[in-house]
Amino acid sequence: xxxxxxxxxxGLVVGGIYSLVALGFVIIYKATxxxxxxxxxxxxxxxxxxxxxxxxxxxxxxxxxxxxxxxxVLLGFAIERMVLRPLIGEEHISVIMVTVGMSSVLKSLVQLxxxxxxxxxxxxxxxEPIVIAGLPVAPVYIAAFGLxxxxxxxxxxxxxxxxxxxxMRATAFDQQAAQSMGIGIKNIFAMSWCIACIVSAVGGVIxxxxxxxxxxxxxxxxxxxxxxxxxxxxxxxxxxxxxxxxGVLENVCDGAARELLGLGGFREVAAFIxxxxxxxxxxxxxFGTKEIERV
Amino acid sequence: xxxxCGLFFTSYPxxxxxxxxxxxxxxxxxxxxxxxxxxxxxxVYLTSVxxxxxxxxxxxxxxxxxxxxxxxxxxxxxxxxxxxAYAAGQCTLHGVPFPLAILTAGAVTALVxxxxxxxxxxxxxxxxxxxxxxxxxxLEYVFLHGGELTGGSNxxxxxxxxxxxxxxxxxxxxxxxxxxxxAASLLMVSNIMRTKFGRAFVSIRDFYLSAEIVGVNLFQYKLAAFGLxxxxxxxxxxxxxxxxxxxxxxxxxxxxxxSYLAMIIIGGLGSVLGSVFGAVFITVLPEVLNVLANGxxxxxxxxxxxxVALREGVFGLVLILxxxxxxxxxxxxWRLVKAYWKLYPFAH
Numbered sequence: 001x002x003x004x005x006x007x008x009x010x011g012l013v014v015g016g017i018y019s020l021v022a023l024g025f026v027i028i029y030k031a032t033x034x035x036x037x038x039x040x041x042x043x044x045x046x047x048x049x050x051x052x053x054x055x056x057x058x059x060x061x062x063x064x065x066x067x068x069x070x071x072x073v074l075l076g077f078a079i080e081r082m083v084l085r086p087l088i089g090e091e092h093i094s095v096i097m098v099t100v101g102m103s104s105v106l107k108s109l110v111q112l113x114x115x116x117x118x119x120x121x122x123x124x125x126x127x128e129p130i131v132i133a134g135l136p137v138a139p140v141y142i143a144a145f146g147l148x149x150x151x152x153x154x155x156x157x158x159x160x161x162x163x164x165x166x167x168m169r170a171t172a173f174d175q176q177a178a179q180s181m182g183i184g185i186k187n188i189f190a191m192s193w194c195i196a197c198i199v200s201a202v203g204g205v206i207x208x209x210x211x212x213x214x215x216x217x218x219x220x221x222x223x224x225x226x227x228x229x230x231x232x233x234x235x236x237x238x239x240x241x242x243x244x245x246x247g248v249l250e251n252v253c254d255g256a257a258r259e260l261l262g263l264g265g266f267r268e269v270a271a272f273i274x275x276x277x278x279x280x281x282x283x284x285x286x287f288g289t290k291e292i293e294r295v
Numbered sequence: 296x297x298x299x300c301g302l303f304f305t306s307y308p309x310x311x312x313x314x315x316x317x318x319x320x321x322x323x324x325x326x327x328x329x330x331x332x333x334x335x336x337x338x339v340y341l342t343s344v345x346x347x348x349x350x351x352x353x354x355x356x357x358x359x360x361x362x363x364x365x366x367x368x369x370x371x372x373x374x375x376x377x378x379x380a381y382a383a384g385q386c387t388l389h390g391v392p393f394p395l396a397i398l399t400a401g402a403v404t405a406l407v408x409x410x411x412x413x414x415x416x417x418x419x420x421x422x423x424x425x426x427x428x429x430x431x432x433x434l435e436y437v438f439l440h441g442g443e444l445t446g447g448s449n450x451x452x453x454x455x456x457x458x459x460x461x462x463x464x465x466x467x468x469x470x471x472x473x474x475x476x477x478a479a480s481l482l483m484v485s486n487i488m489r490t491k492f493g494r495a496f497v498s499i500r501d502f503y504l505s506a507e508i509v510g511v512n513l514f515q516y517k518l519a520a521f522g523l524x525x526x527x528x529x530x531x532x533x534x535x536x537x538x539x540x541x542x543x544x545x546x547x548x549x550x551x552x553x554s555y556l557a558m559i560i561i562g563g564l565g566s567v568l569g570s571v572f573g574a575v576f577i578t579v580l581p582e583v584l585n586v587l588a589n590g591x592x593x594x595x596x597x598x599x600x601x602x603v604a605l606r607e608g609v610f611g612l613v614l615i616l617x618x619x620x621x622x623x624x625x626x627x628x629w630r631l632v633k634a635y636w637k638l639y640p641f642a643h
Contacts, residue, residue: 035421083619090618093424093564100614101611101612101613101614101615103611104607104611104612104614105611107604107607107608107611108606108609109608111603111607112604112605112608222432226429233421263440265439275426276430279414279429283417283418
């Protein structure tokens, strides 16, 4: 029992990071209908920039973190302007493949600058574990979880109450109608990429504080797909819950497979088996909008 | 079909020919002769590159049938090729003759492809892409943890294929075998595209609802697309396994699926000729980069450490630039060049 409880708690922590990455994914999909296969690489880019600023340029962590966010804004603008804008209105496969190409470029740039070895962040939070309900949890995990919740709340409020947020939702619902009401679609697209980059960078910095970072961090992007499909591609709440659920299920399945069947490495596929089942039962996810087509 | 100036069809069979003009037949015949004579002139390295191109052509044309012609995005093609490689490997390890092993590999892969194609009835576009991504990762896991069947992390070691006691143990001998299979696959897909199946696939791609209204059974034809495409993927996998003599799980990762998608996008979606262009381009690109890196290595010794990263970056950059500036692919550019010479010196 203790074993499974520990698995669930660890799953929630990893799930919190999945939620953050999924949040970026959903924001892009919601506003631009672009499926971003480079989400994991955006996380990696943020993580490495923050690492370089703190360790190589000796900037205090909090300032480095803020500078990383500023960098993310620039990165988001650059990606939208140079890569995605020429492809507005193209087919699914072209848009998917351009984000795949982007992920290759980002991965290669990170490897050129920082190599492939694992880099470790300097200790920011105390390492003494805090005991919650009899289970020891590292403070950095709690910080990660807390930050996920805060960001989720901020963006929910942003989409619900701010003018820009409402404009973004309107654009997602019907681009032409939004445009005819005077909403600048291009700004909305740029904005959503910036936000997605910021959220991903936060996820990257948290991950860096937990495990250190290496060039394989981009694989995290693949883990986002089960989470967003479960929650629904265009739902913020879905992204948050989907991330947590996938994190827990994946950890528990992995632990169970290890203990009961003696199978190793099941973590890598558990989420995807869950994903196929979800797609067959509820293709639009828990909170996704069901598209109705009429001829 | 668009013919040459002065080429008029007087009968339906005449119009339905694959190569309607005599000049076209002559040029293709000459091209085939050049290809047949090539191993006598090329060195071992260039022959091996040609062999890889032939295998890539089979894989690319099979993916193009599914994604380009039928519009079903597949991110799991690399894993399907892997299924073929393992199936063919197991067959020859158990003493099945090589041609039969390749056919079995195709059949097994077709079956696996159809199983993973079942969700395509309910899912389309991005959802299908993600479902096939799941197929890719699940199959990769099976390759790595398949025990006796896949050799686990050790993989399978295979001998060179042999036919009636004749062993294809050199690159030049392999060249003719692979050349035969590549040409046969191209012919097969060209002909599929001209039949009822091909027309049904195109109608599903263009708009699935109207296809259904005119009487195309969506489920049946989507499954057929997955089956036919996976069959060829399995053949490509079986050939690759026997060419390299080694099958391991990391050969068939998500990167392979992506590079096949890149081939058909760079070559041209839905075009048989485009699959060839794309396969050549993506196979030759890393070799060219290697040559360039070796050349530059004399001046900048540190570049050799970065060659892997550079290769990946250039691949991504090429993909992005093609999608932005040449979205119809190389096949379209080829048509423009041909039209230019047909109309020369008049622009219109």
